[in-house]
Amino acid sequence: MPELPEAETIVRGIRAAVSGRRIEGVEVLHRDVLAVTPARLRKGLAGQRIEGAGRRAKNVLLDMDDGSVVWINLGMTGGVMSLPRPPHTSAARVRYGPIATHPTVVFLLGGGTDLVFNDSRRFGTIEHLDASASRARSRTFGPEPLTDEFTPAGLWRGLRASRAPVRSWLLDQRKLAGVGNIYANEALFLAGIHPARRARTVRRHEAEALHSSLRSVLTAAVQAGGTTIRDYRNAQGGEGAYVRELRVYGQEGSHCIKCSSIVQRLVFGNRSAFLCPTCQPRRAVARRTRRPGLT
DNA sequence: AGTGTATCCTGCAGGC
């Protein structure tokens, strides 16, 4: 579910509520999302002050005053919300009403405010890493696409080194941080590149177009507060408006906005890809068969 | 190296 724009929207939505607050307690309702025992998490966080909130790839980060960092991976259905503490509740049965339907881990910030990790499927994870381990984790991700470290030339070099389908390359967090299935499909449509094309067949001008479309799609999605298909909610429980701007994702059978062809869905890498067969031809395959001996 | 498959888990939509 949540990709870079959704995680970014969540971070912006909780930043004011968490910055400078102390963690008074941690309630664990489902320990299977934790990489450590609840006792150890509590011990590591008790009394710590939250310096601020940030994001790396699709992860929401809470920076602690001792330099350690809480890494929240949102998985498919995870969300972080800043909510008023419900009255008369016990740890075993915390109810936040219809906004947080599946509270999983709750950080008690005092002053009547709870920071709730809500995750119905519980594919999300929470880890507490010391400063060194956090930096090491951060290094496992590729460049952030909305920063200067992401360049057309760098994208082209990366694509040229891979035989994987270009969409698979975009989804690989080690190559590029924060892009998931929705925005990969949208950016490939805008750049006119078939999602199943081998990354190495993408030409320089196409890589430049893809760099530009990734930037514009992700920027617009952040501005729209993300995409709500079904589960995603921001830190206040609201929906993301970018769903209204999707051009191909989930649009199987409708007309392409550029050429009126019928948008297709195909499955590879265990996930759906959406594309316009006219605007996103599999050119590389045709070229290869016509130029034998060039392998 | 790449890829197909399975796994974690829950909810919802659609067909019958």
Add this chain to the structure above:
DNA sequence: TGCCTGCAGGATACAC
């Protein structure tokens, strides 16, 4: 109404 199947914004481990 109920039962069944398929599908879902992610990430990883495994066998080819």
